[in-house]
Amino acid sequence: MSNANGDFVIPCQQKQALMKVSFVGYKTICKLVPIARIGNVKMQANSYLLKGVTVEAARVVEKVDRQIIFPTKEQVKTASNGYDLLDNLSLPTIIVNRAERKVLSLKGGDVQIRINDVKASMQDVLALQPDEVTKVEFINVPGLKYGDSNLDAVINYQVRRRYAGYVGGVSTMQGTKAGFNNSDGYFKYNVKKSEFSINYSFSYRSVEERSYESLGTYHLPTGETLHRNYLGYDSPFLYTTNNVQLGYNLSEPDKYTLNVRLNFYNHNSPVRGMNQLYQESGKANQYLQNNRKMLEQIPSLDIYYSLNMPHDQNLALNLVGTYIGTDYQYRMREYTFNKSPDESVKNAPLTDYSYDATGRKRSLIGEGTYSKNWKQMALSVGGQYNISHTDNIYVGSSNADTELKYSNLYLFTQLQGQQKWFSYQVGVGATRSSIHQGENGYSKWLFRPQVTLQAKASDRLSFKWSSKITSDIPSLSDLSELRQYSNSFEARDGNSGLKPFTGYNNTLSASWNIPLMSVYLEGNWTYYDKPIATSILPEKREDGSYLFVSKPENQKSHDYKHLLLTPEVHLIKDHLDLNLMCEYQNVKTKGLDYSHEFNYFSYGAEIRYMTGNWNIGYGAYKVEKSFWGEKTNGGEPTSNLAVTYSYKNWQFGVLGLFVFYPHGCVYKDELFNKYVQQKNKVRLADQGNMLVFTASFNFSHGRRYHTGSRKLNNSDRDNGIR
Structure with a gap:
């Protein structure tokens, strides 16, 4: 030897x-x-x-900003696309909604999906084959290079491509009660160093039993108190979406990648009713007829180039041009109630607050990053420039031409390294935002430093601390100087005087992993200075009556604290998993004329059994609530059952949505303003105990092909209309 x-x-x-x-x-x-x-x-x-x-290794590896998860054979075998695989992984703080094809964070922020470091579309995730995935990076402390201060997490699939001449697939979901369908298809074909691809997805929703109820108490400056109730009638709701993506990729692995994508997104919502019976003591009942229509079309062109250079260096460039065309119709009429809604609308309306809006937006986003890797350290430097022009024209009860010019420059540098048991990530970003509507607007520099430190007590236990300063800018719709009436008693104004605001975020977490159990514990404190929230004030009209006007304004502060615990128990290794969650929130808000404190405790559990070709799972969570300004917003209840069976290239399944909710899904929110207190409820009755049947088929043929990965991707879908 x-x-x-x-x-x-x-x-x-x-x-x-x-x-x-x-x-x-x-x-x-x-x-x-x-x-x-x-x-x-x-x-x-x-x-x-x-x-x-076969290499037996730790299923979860802890890094300074992420967890690296290696899917098991059972998790891969029982999944048909990227969403299925992610759901099987049961990541802490992450909920996968298979029916809506969404990934949500229990902490309320955004979740970004990437494939080989590239921001992925819904079609990309649906076209992802689970056996292509080598590992999944759960980045629970997103760094400055991701650019979005509202991100709670980034999920990055690391994929080895198996393009064998061609690869493709189709899938569909069909509901049994409400109108519900998701259908998708994709195909990829390669010749030498080139790959051609097409992806298509279609969604259809139709709900008949949808109602909106509002119980309100209004305090007038005169000392008088009014009680106004809006009782909801079942109103139809319908929309379809079509999304087509054409792609071309020219790549020589480890040298360069050129990627061009042409996207077209169409959203058509011809019916979105919200009809109500209005009741007030001492007054005749009224019928409120409300319907909205929207057609949105978004073509975009995305060009990406990446060059690998000597000494482990990389340069990546991305350019995205987008056009957003929006046609919006708002119909709001009040009638004297006469026996029934159909009889009521035969008379002339008492008031008509209808209007039409036409929106056109053009935007261009350019981004570049440079990265250099050493043995125990990595440096990233980059910048992004975003410029857009939005012109929204309102005609009817609201007449206005809101022309907004927006530009945003973002620069960052970030250093990441590791020394034995200690890891770090430090960086600083700077943003210059400029928004103008006519002579009104602002231009401002905002700085965003961030530091993350990780200490490993052992191979099983690690601690992490992260601190960052974030910046948020007003939305385009809030900046529009436009008054819109909800009814004869309430209206909403825009505010071109809004300013960006700053947030200070600190998070301390611990992660413990042993073969049959893992525990994640997190505590967070976030403080926002001068956040944008709604103010409500009574405005006296010429006839002596009052109109309650909502208006976004920079308030004083928002103080948020939360404690989150997510244990996961592997009851039978690689077959039976139990996930638990409990969270406590404490929120204190201070406005120009208000102060509130909210406390909320939530919990939930998921159990999943995987064996052979079968995958059976059930999850139930208490309704999540968020608190902002003077309002609480409740999400939808979670009680879903999923059963799937995989056979060769096929998968069949059935989903049970809102199981044990026979009366459907209910969304609740409350308002605690000193002038207006409201309890609002949206009910979707025909979605309770709904069954959705699923089927998918994937195929491939020919030689293997490796596509170079992207590191940048940008998109724009903010039309600015409200």
Whole structure:
């Protein structure tokens, strides 16, 4: 046996000996040699390929800004696309909504999905084959290079492409009660270094039993108190979406990648009713007829280029041009109630607050990043410039032409490294935002430093602390100087005087992993200075009555604290998992004329069993609530059952949505203003206990092909209309 340098001695008294030398990956040598002069032994690499190697390693690896998860064989086998696989992984703080094809954070922020470091579309995730995924990076402390201060997490699939001449697939979901359908298809074909691709997705929703109820108390400056109730009638709701993506990729692995994508997104919502019966003591009942229509069309062109340079350097460039065309119709009429809604609308309306809006937006986003890797350190430097022009024209009860010019420059530098048990990530970003509507607007620099430190107490236990300063800018719709009436009693104004605001975020977390259990504990404190929230004030009209006007304004502060615990127990290794969640929130808000404190405790659980070709899971969560300004917003209840069976390239399944909710899904919110207190409820009755049948088929043929990955991707879908 040789030492580390390959030196060896043959303990033999003979002048010659038969020597046999072997080493993994090289051809075995067997020859007669003189003991005195063996010299250097040269070995030839073996040309055979290993048929398969299985490496048993830790399922979860902790890094300074992320967890790296290696999917098990069962998790891969029982998934048909990227969403299924992500759901099987049961990441802490993450909920996967398979029916709506959304990934949500229990902490309320955004979740960004990437494939090989590139921001991925819904179609990309649906076209992802689980057996292509080598690992999943759960980045729970997103760095400055991601650019979005509202991100709670980034989920990055690391994929080895298996494009064998061509690869494709189709899938569909069909509901049994409400109108519900999701259908998708994709196809990719390669020739030499090129790949051509097409993706298409379609969604359809139709709800008949949808109602909106509002119970309100209004305090007038005169001291009088009014009680106004808006009782909801079942009103129809319908929309369709079509999304087409054409792609071309030219790539030489480890050298360069050119990627061009042409996207077209169409959203058509011809019916979005919200009809109500209005009741007030001492007044005749009224019928409120409300319907909205919207058609949105968004073509975009995305060009990306990446160049790998010597000494582990990379340069990536991305340019995205987008056009957003929006046609919006708002119909709001009040009638004297006469026996029924159909009879009421036969008379002339008492008031008509209807209007039409036409929006046109053009935007251009350019981004570039440079990265350099050393053995224990990595540097990233980059910048992004975003410029857009929005022109929204309102005609009807509201007449206005809101022309907004927006530009945003973002620069960042970030350093990440590791020294034995200690890891760090430090960086600083700077943003210059400029928004103008006519002579009104602002231009302002905002700085965004961020630091993350991780200490490993052992291979199983690690602690992490992250601190960052964030910046948020007003939305385009809030900046529009436009008054819109909800009814004859309430209206909403825009505010071109809004300013960006700053947030200070600190998070301390601990992660403990053993073979049969993992525990994640997180505490967070976030403070926003001068956040944008709604103010409500009574405005006296010429006839002596009052109109309650909502208006976005920069308030004083928003103080948020939360504690989150998510244990995961592997009851039967690789087969049966139980996930638990409990969270406590404390929120204190201070406005120009208000102060509130909210406390909320939520909990939930998921259990999943995977065996052979079967995957069975059930999850139930208490309704999540968020608190902002003077309002609480409740999400939808979660009680979903999923059963799927995989056979070769096919998968069949059934989803049970809102199980044990026979009366449907209910969204609730409350308002605690000193002039207006409201309890609002939106009910979707025909979605309760709904079954959705699913089917998918994937196919491939031909040779293998590796596509270089992207590191940048940008998009724009903010039309600015309200």
